[in-house]
Amino acid sequence: MLDAALSGLMMVLSxxxxxxxxxxxxxxFAVGILPxxxxxxxxxxxxPFTFGMDPVLIFSFLLGMKVVCSTTGDxxxxxxxxxxxxxxxxxxxxxxxxxxxxxxxRALGIVLSSSLVGALIGACVLALSIxxxxxxxxxxxxxxxxxxxxxxxxxxxxxxxxxxMKGLIMGCLGLLISLVGIDPHAGVPRYTFGQLDLWEGIGxxxxxxxxxxxxxxxxxxxxxxxxAKKSTTQDLSGVFDGFRDTFRYWKTTFMAGAIxxxxxxxxxxxxxxxxxxxYGYARQRSKNPELFGKGSxxxxxxxxxxxxxxxxxxxxxxxxxxLPGSVTGAILLNAFLIAGLNPGPEMLTTxxxxxxxxxxxxxxxxxxxxxxxxxxxxxLSKLTFTDGPILVPFLLILVVLGSYSENNSLFSxxxxxxxxxxxxxxxxxxxxxxxxxxxxxxxDHAERYLxxxxxxxxxxxxxxxxxxxxxIVVVFILYSALRKSGAKHAPVESNA
Amino acid sequence: xxxxxxxxxxRTDVYAEWAITSLLLIMFAxxxxxxxxxxxxxxxxxxxxxxxxxxxxxxxxxxxLRSALSHRPVTRSAPAQVPAAPQAGADDEKVIELLAxxxxxxxxxxxxxKGVFSNSPLKLWVEALSWLTAFFxxxxxxxxxxxxxxxxxxxxxxxxxxxxxxxxLYVTGTAGLIYFLFIRLLHLPVPQGVFPLISL
Numbered sequence: 001m002l003d004a005a006l007s008g009l010m011m012v013l014s015x016x017x018x019x020x021x022x023x024x025x026x027x028x029f030a031v032g033i034l035p036x037x038x039x040x041x042x043x044x045x046x047x048p049f050t051f052g053m054d055p056v057l058i059f060s061f062l063l064g065m066k067v068v069c070s071t072t073g074d075x076x077x078x079x080x081x082x083x084x085x086x087x088x089x090x091x092x093x094x095x096x097x098x099x100x101x102x103x104x105x106r107a108l109g110i111v112l113s114s115s116l117v118g119a120l121i122g123a124c125v126l127a128l129s130i131x132x133x134x135x136x137x138x139x140x141x142x143x144x145x146x147x148x149x150x151x152x153x154x155x156x157x158x159x160x161x162x163x164x165m166k167g168l169i170m171g172c173l174g175l176l177i178s179l180v181g182i183d184p185h186a187g188v189p190r191y192t193f194g195q196l197d198l199w200e201g202i203g204x205x206x207x208x209x210x211x212x213x214x215x216x217x218x219x220x221x222x223x224x225x226x227x228a229k230k231s232t233t234q235d236l237s238g239v240f241d242g243f244r245d246t247f248r249y250w251k252t253t254f255m256a257g258a259i260x261x262x263x264x265x266x267x268x269x270x271x272x273x274x275x276x277x278x279y280g281y282a283r284q285r286s287k288n289p290e291l292f293g294k295g296s297x298x299x300x301x302x303x304x305x306x307x308x309x310x311x312x313x314x315x316x317x318x319x320x321x322x323l324p325g326s327v328t329g330a331i332l333l334n335a336f337l338i339a340g341l342n343p344g345p346e347m348l349t350t351x352x353x354x355x356x357x358x359x360x361x362x363x364x365x366x367x368x369x370x371x372x373x374x375x376x377x378x379x380l381s382k383l384t385f386t387d388g389p390i391l392v393p394f395l396l397i398l399v400v401l402g403s404y405s406e407n408n409s410l411f412s413x414x415x416x417x418x419x420x421x422x423x424x425x426x427x428x429x430x431x432x433x434x435x436x437x438x439x440x441x442x443x444d445h446a447e448r449y450l451x452x453x454x455x456x457x458x459x460x461x462x463x464x465x466x467x468x469x470x471x472i473v474v475v476f477i478l479y480s481a482l483r484k485s486g487a488k489h490a491p492v493e494s495n496a
Numbered sequence: 497x498x499x500x501x502x503x504x505x506x507r508t509d510v511y512a513e514w515a516i517t518s519l520l521l522i523m524f525a526x527x528x529x530x531x532x533x534x535x536x537x538x539x540x541x542x543x544x545x546x547x548x549x550x551x552x553x554x555x556x557x558x559x560x561l562r563s564a565l566s567h568r569p570v571t572r573s574a575p576a577q578v579p580a581a582p583q584a585g586a587d588d589e590k591v592i593e594l595l596a597x598x599x600x601x602x603x604x605x606x607x608x609x610k611g612v613f614s615n616s617p618l619k620l621w622v623e624a625l626s627w628l629t630a631f632f633x634x635x636x637x638x639x640x641x642x643x644x645x646x647x648x649x650x651x652x653x654x655x656x657x658x659x660x661x662x663x664x665l666y667v668t669g670t671a672g673l674i675y676f677l678f679i680r681l682l683h684l685p686v687p688q689g690v691f692p693l694i695s696l
Binding site for chain 2: 027030031034041042045097100165166168169172173175176179183185186188190191215216218219221222223224294387389390392393394396397400401404405408410413417424425427428429430431446447450451
């Protein structure tokens with residue numbers, strides 16, 4: 001195994017491989033900074049260019065692109081409050097408030113360093129789990145996926161910003177919105193009102209961009225101020241403060257990486273779920289949960305640290321059993337076939353060196369992304385001190401293109417506009433937005449796997465050991481959230 | 497802020513809270529009613545969620561009614577949370593830093609945005625909404641390739657008060673970036689509009 005690992009490293013360290021990685025990183029950087037066009041889109045569009053390439057070169061190119069897209073998606077979340085990808089939505093919650101306080105450099109430092117640490121954790125999970133992953137992945141089926149969605153949903157209770165009732169209502173609304181479209185089981189259109197555009201459901205990307213980015217742009221148009229009003233750290237030392245934060249809150253960093261890698265390993269549960277699992281859990285166990293959503297470095301680490309870890313984790317089922325854990329995994333599966341590789345036993349025996357090369361590419365690409373992004377952080381953080389009206393036209397075009405790119409339809413742009421208006425109403429009258437998003441993200445998973453569980457196992461799926469274990473976790477999280485909520489409100493009630 | 501203005505704002509908030517809650521009730525009830533036409537399997541989750549949502553909204557309406565009858569403020573905004581006072585010991589530095597992050601003037605993004613949306617005069621709302629409406633109407637009619645230079649130049653010139661050369665440089669940079677990334681590199685379509693005057 002050690003020989004295979006070393007051989008994989010040698011293949012990755014070749015000049016051709018590093019050059020392809022750099023090309024992938026450059027393309028990914030440019031594409032990732034645009035909201036809505038995420039890594040999977042860029043990878044899918046670049047896939048035809050990989051025909052005839054050596055396997056390691058293909059993976060250097062595609063993985064380099066994917067890695068940088070995850071990170072740059074977080075950058076726009078921090079700087080403008082516009083999530084670059086649906087998987088970057090949670091980064092807005094604390095990253096953008098930090099930018100508004102003049103701590104964009106620190107926030108970007110946290111994003112880069114926690115992403116790197118998370119990626120290292122994901123890569124280690126990939127390397128260590130290769131020999132044992134097959135039976136582990138096979139233990140997970142629709143019932144377990146459904147329970148994972150339920151674990152995510154109970155975080156609605158703790159992400160309601162102290163307004164549990166409103167949070168639950170918004171969570172229900174988000175879940176209901178996720179049901180719009182063709183029922184996947186019976187093929188019946190639900191809540192489509194005769195609109196063909198609604199048959200595919202309401203896309204996550206336009207909603208995320210509108211709900212979070214829309215109000216930010218609108219307030220820039222009204223106040224005409226810069227995003228940040230005062231600078232606490234105007235030089236690059238802010239970035240290094242962010243690096244220090246990542247290691248100061250090492251438990252949160254590690255937890256975010258572990259959750260990202262863990263969720264990535266389980267096929268069918270996406271990064272959108274992982275970010276909220278990580279953020280919700282971090283808030284639950286934090287000593288300062290009240291700072292979450294107001295620019296807490298800990299919250300930002302929890303949100304940013306899992307994204308790249310998930311990429312490493314999602315490679316595991318793709319390699320081991322040919323079961324893609326995400327859209328990225330599905331595209332990589334295509335790349336395997338283009339390169340003439342058969343995922344499964346072959347990748348774990350005769351082509352183990354290629355498998356290990358993926359591990360090294362994941363690590364090296366992440367390190368390169370940090371090194372390339374580092375000199376860009378200062379000019380990027382200065383954008384937050386630019387006058388709002390200068391940014392408005394560019395941001396408007398970004399959000400329009402980001403929403404439109406989801407399925408090349410004007411309808412997505414109108415969805416984004418509606419979400420933006422709803423976001424403004426939510427902010428103005430204290431209705432929490434995160435539970436709505438959580439419901440929207442998890443509703444589809446929950447319904448699909450609930451019916452699959454029932455179809456495959458009847459009600460006996462409730463007796464499966466992992467399901468019972470996850471049910472205990474759900475009860476524990478709910479109990480903990482309700483207890484904290486009760487404790488927090490007790491003095492308020494007595495004063496009222 | 498005068499007492500009268502504060503009372504007026506509080507009354508507006510009360511009406512808005514009632515309006516939002518009622519609208520949500522109508523939405524959940526409507527969703528439930530629509531689901532009655534579907535088969536049990538298709539309607540299972542829609543009924544469960546719309547029913548649960550409607551019950552939660554009714555509980556909230558009960559709370560609003562109770563508050564109205566007892567003449568207490570209807571919406572108790574989540575109080576601005578400030579971390580506990582620093583405790584002596586090794587954690588002092590950390591707590592002081594966290595306190596510095598959330599000072600009284602700057603209670604976080606959500607509160608700041610709420611302040612903007614609550615306190616801005618009508619004129620600013622009308623101005624921002626007019627620009628947005630113009631942008632999206634032109635975008636729908638003529639597509640992004642026309643609205644990009646026209647809106648950008650007008651907005652930068654009249655709102656940002658920037659010079660013509662700056663506007664032209666800005667437009668060239670933005671259009672160049674969009675052209676290179678979307679059209680040349682990714683071969684993605686850009687929105688054309690109903691009457692596309694410019695197409696690539």
